[in-house]
Amino acid sequence: MAMDRVVEYIDAHQDESVEQLLELLRIPSISAQPDRSGDVADAAAWVSQRLGEAGLTTEVLPTAGHPIVFADSGPRDDGPTVLVYGHYDVQPIGDPDKWVTPAFEPAVRDGAIFARGAADDKGQMFTHIRAAHAWHAVAGGLPVRVKFLIEGEEETGSPNVEPFVRAHRERLACDCVVISDTAKLDPETPAITYGTKGLVYKEVKVFGPAKDLHSGSFGGSVANPATILTGLVAALKDEHDRILLPGFYDDVKAITDTERDAMGGSGFDEAAFIEQLGAPCAFGEAGYTVLERRWTRPTLDVNGLYGGYMGEGAATVIPASAGVKLSMRLVLDQDPERISRAFDDFLRARCPDTVRMEIETHGSAGAYVAPLDSEAMRAASRALASGFGREPARVREGGTLPILPLFKRELGAESVMMGFCRSDCNLHSPNEFFHLSDFHAGTRSAAHFLGNMSNHSR
Amino acid sequence: MAMDRVVEYIDAHQDESVEQLLELLRIPSISAQPDRSGDVADAAAWVSQRLGEAGLTTEVLPTAGHPIVFADSGPRDDGPTVLVYGHYDVQPIGDPDKWVTPAFEPAVRDGAIFARGAADDKGQMFTHIRAAHAWHAVAGGLPVRVKFLIEGEEETGSPNVEPFVRAHRERLACDCVVISDTAKLDPETPAITYGTKGLVYKEVKVFGPAKDLHSGSFGGSVANPATILTGLVAALKDEHDRILLPGFYDDVKAITDTERDAMGGSGFDEAAFIEQLGAPCAFGEAGYTVLERRWTRPTLDVNGLYGGYMGEGAATVIPASAGVKLSMRLVLDQDPERISRAFDDFLRARCPDTVRMEIETHGSAGAYVAPLDSEAMRAASRALASGFGREPARVREGGTLPILPLFKRELGAESVMMGFCRSDCNLHSPNEFFHLSDFHAGTRSAAHFLGNMSNHSR
Numbered sequence: 031m032a033m034d035r036v037v038e039y040i041d042a043h044q045d046e047s048v049e050q051l052l053e054l055l056r057i058p059s060i061s062a063q064p065d066r067s068g069d070v071a072d073a074a075a076w077v078s079q080r081l082g083e084a085g086l087t088t089e090v091l092p093t094a095g096h097p098i099v100f101a102d103s104g105p106r107d108d109g110p111t112v113l114v115y116g117h118y119d120v121q122p123i124g125d126p127d128k129w130v131t132p133a134f135e136p137a138v139r140d141g142a143i144f145a146r147g148a149a150d151d152k153g154q155m156f157t158h159i160r161a162a163h164a165w166h167a168v169a170g171g172l173p174v175r176v177k178f179l180i181e182g183e184e185e186t187g188s189p190n191v192e193p194f195v196r197a198h199r200e201r202l203a204c205d206c207v208v209i210s211d212t213a214k215l216d217p218e219t220p221a222i223t224y225g226t227k228g229l230v231y232k233e234v235k236v237f238g239p240a241k242d243l244h245s246g247s248f249g250g251s252v253a254n255p256a257t258i259l260t261g262l263v264a265a266l267k268d269e270h271d272r273i274l275l276p277g278f279y280d281d282v283k284a285i286t287d288t289e290r291d292a293m294g295g296s297g298f299d300e301a302a303f304i305e306q307l308g309a310p311c312a313f314g315e316a317g318y319t320v321l322e323r324r325w326t327r328p329t330l331d332v333n334g335l336y337g338g339y340m341g342e343g344a345a346t347v348i349p350a351s352a353g354v355k356l357s358m359r360l361v362l363d364q365d366p367e368r369i370s371r372a373f374d375d376f377l378r379a380r381c382p383d384t385v386r387m388e389i390e391t392h393g394s395a396g397a398y399v400a401p402l403d404s405e406a407m408r409a410a411s412r413a414l415a416s417g418f419g420r421e422p423a424r425v426r427e428g429g430t431l432p433i434l435p436l437f438k439r440e441l442g443a444e445s446v447m448m449g450f451c452r453s454d455c456n457l458h459s460p461n462e463f464f465h466l467s468d469f470h471a472g473t474r475s476a477a478h479f480l481g482n483m484s485n486h487s488r
Numbered sequence: 489m490a491m492d493r494v495v496e497y498i499d500a501h502q503d504e505s506v507e508q509l510l511e512l513l514r515i516p517s518i519s520a521q522p523d524r525s526g527d528v529a530d531a532a533a534w535v536s537q538r539l540g541e542a543g544l545t546t547e548v549l550p551t552a553g554h555p556i557v558f559a560d561s562g563p564r565d566d567g568p569t570v571l572v573y574g575h576y577d578v579q580p581i582g583d584p585d586k587w588v589t590p591a592f593e594p595a596v597r598d599g600a601i602f603a604r605g606a607a608d609d610k611g612q613m614f615t616h617i618r619a620a621h622a623w624h625a626v627a628g629g630l631p632v633r634v635k636f637l638i639e640g641e642e643e644t645g646s647p648n649v650e651p652f653v654r655a656h657r658e659r660l661a662c663d664c665v666v667i668s669d670t671a672k673l674d675p676e677t678p679a680i681t682y683g684t685k686g687l688v689y690k691e692v693k694v695f696g697p698a699k700d701l702h703s704g705s706f707g708g709s710v711a712n713p714a715t716i717l718t719g720l721v722a723a724l725k726d727e728h729d730r731i732l733l734p735g736f737y738d739d740v741k742a743i744t745d746t747e748r749d750a751m752g753g754s755g756f757d758e759a760a761f762i763e764q765l766g767a768p769c770a771f772g773e774a775g776y777t778v779l780e781r782r783w784t785r786p787t788l789d790v791n792g793l794y795g796g797y798m799g800e801g802a803a804t805v806i807p808a809s810a811g812v813k814l815s816m817r818l819v820l821d822q823d824p825e826r827i828s829r830a831f832d833d834f835l836r837a838r839c840p841d842t843v844r845m846e847i848e849t850h851g852s853a854g855a856y857v858a859p860l861d862s863e864a865m866r867a868a869s870r871a872l873a874s875g876f877g878r879e880p881a882r883v884r885e886g887g888t889l890p891i892l893p894l895f896k897r898e899l900g901a902e903s904v905m906m907g908f909c910r911s912d913c914n915l916h917s918p919n920e921f922f923h924l925s926d927f928h929a930g931t932r933s934a935a936h937f938l939g940n941m942s943n944h945s946r
Contacts, residue, residue, distance in 0.1 A: 239765045241914070307706065332807070334805075344851055
């Protein structure tokens, strides 16, 4: 049977898969940093080449930002069409000194590949390319029609995907979308994520004097933009971690007792989880467990803070400006546009006229919850069970995939998220990793998924 | 008369003075930055060499930090002993892109030298060395005994001067201290500063999770250290800019009507001053004018703010830590130790146990007000009138010279501060400058001061 031979092929070519992934991980495709745009383009070209080698017709399509790689195995008479979505861009690396081995010099140790993007999303995305490659090598083609949309701006909020999808609705037409950009439940258990949060990402800059001033000579003369900024940020939440933007919770559905019971019974070990994060204790909106907050409650977090003298030691300046980057994670039915306006209005009403304020929106996307009873969902469950040898868990996730509500709206397609990596894989942190065993099991699962989709259609 | 010939010598050797100052300004002696310690040592050696050329016995003495340059013209039977204090270290340069010409490549334009340290304090300090040099060249020696104490840690709060002065009380013995590290009143009028503020400089770091976390996956799990930090900073002041530390104002004397009238009648143009700073409007403690706040009221300013992702664009992290650098400027009778404790206690009581907090003190010093009727004050007034051709103003200053209360306590000596540079000379900011005409007039004034001190003693 073709499926068995495809899996044999995948297992026999593990070294080749790993070598190729290491190549991709060496490209520092940080989408947030303008001086990396050449590297981002290199990563796109690399992905396109691998898709071509898997027998697909591929294109690297320009956008107003970084390019999108599109590939298509071509029309056929039978069966559904699967769209694989992923991204080849990565997060910035943060403090390079915190990496055991350099972020863009992937190193294999303790059975895992350490590199920025190892899991998010280069490694996980690449499983689907290797699965297609195996089908192509063994069976001369894919068991269903498969399209790939691999973008390069996911880590900056996917600003150009929406116009792209709108402009290419027919080309992207599909019956379901499959994505691997989420995590397993625990080291042994793969997971299908059926819900993600929305995102509104803001940067607020406060400007005071025309230049940094000596805080001794000029203290008491003008408002300090950094002081004003701390007051604005502090006003966003109360001490019980409730977000104070007017109307913020208006469209948030209360958790039902059934959901609450399901999450309570999920076996999630809150104490062990917090200990693993290294924080003194759990903290969040009063009245909810950690899992309830992560899966079903909107949140607001400061992501970055800057202003004045940030070097070692002391410098006595009144900063000319100060800024904060912060983001809100939204749940189903919260409208990102409305939340965005509420945020701006709240700060504008509070910012004193002793300073000047600018607000920039870096990203805005809605939440998504997938139906649990679809063909694709069943095909994914069986594929993960085959690939990992263990039934997958069904989970929700606090992260954001802006593409999900977009695909639903523009293509009428629901998405299935198969998670292969560990939940503690240092996503967005130093020393990001992806276990080799998970990479290979993920590749097998991706191959099974295509096979299962083909069987479903018969 | 010797005095006339000294002034002639100074004016005839202006080019040599400028060339030498440019040499000193090329040394990037930033005391706050550990990787600049070699440069700081170079600046000390350079200063020592120039003092030797002025006929003084000089030494570069080590401290626990950067070295102190000490020089002495030697004992004599008559006249008072003058101690010249200054510093050869400089502030960090901030954003290099904001400098029209590089901070450590001094450039002369529009009649001024542009470089970090041009005014604060290399340029102003060097006037006294050139004045001594001129006396030495013309008269074969100085008219009174002169000692120099030129330190290299003033910009980091002079942490090692106090033990140095205590250990060398007899060596430093003097009748008065003269310092040029303050500004003129306006472009035409030199100034004697008779009061400075104290300083308590703190750095507060808040620690949360062991590493930066994905704000989507982990939002709602743990407290965000940057959010907590903004709340702590915002709690330090009310909306009228009153500092909320318990007991903070206990030892602050009310301004008398006489003082208020004097400051009101000083001709200070508040609107022009604020316009020059480029801020939307004046702001500070309610109930006081800008000049009252700057000269007589304690202040608190955030000097730096940092945490999480500070690069371009967006990154969705919960930062592992965040920090703030901030300083309080104190007035006479406020005890820096007591204020320091009040600050720490206030934050410790407010910091939730969801995070860990560290408080570091970078500097602590008292305020100082000099007597207006001393011999040295009269000698300085006449010297400035001679050097600049205009009677000096008497002003107070919001900056801190930690050395002043120290000299009074340990050496029993009062200080006189002669200000040569412009008040808008971009002290601690990009494009710091010192007018050549002020440099030369300052050098003449420094020479006159020594001559006047000699006459006083006869």
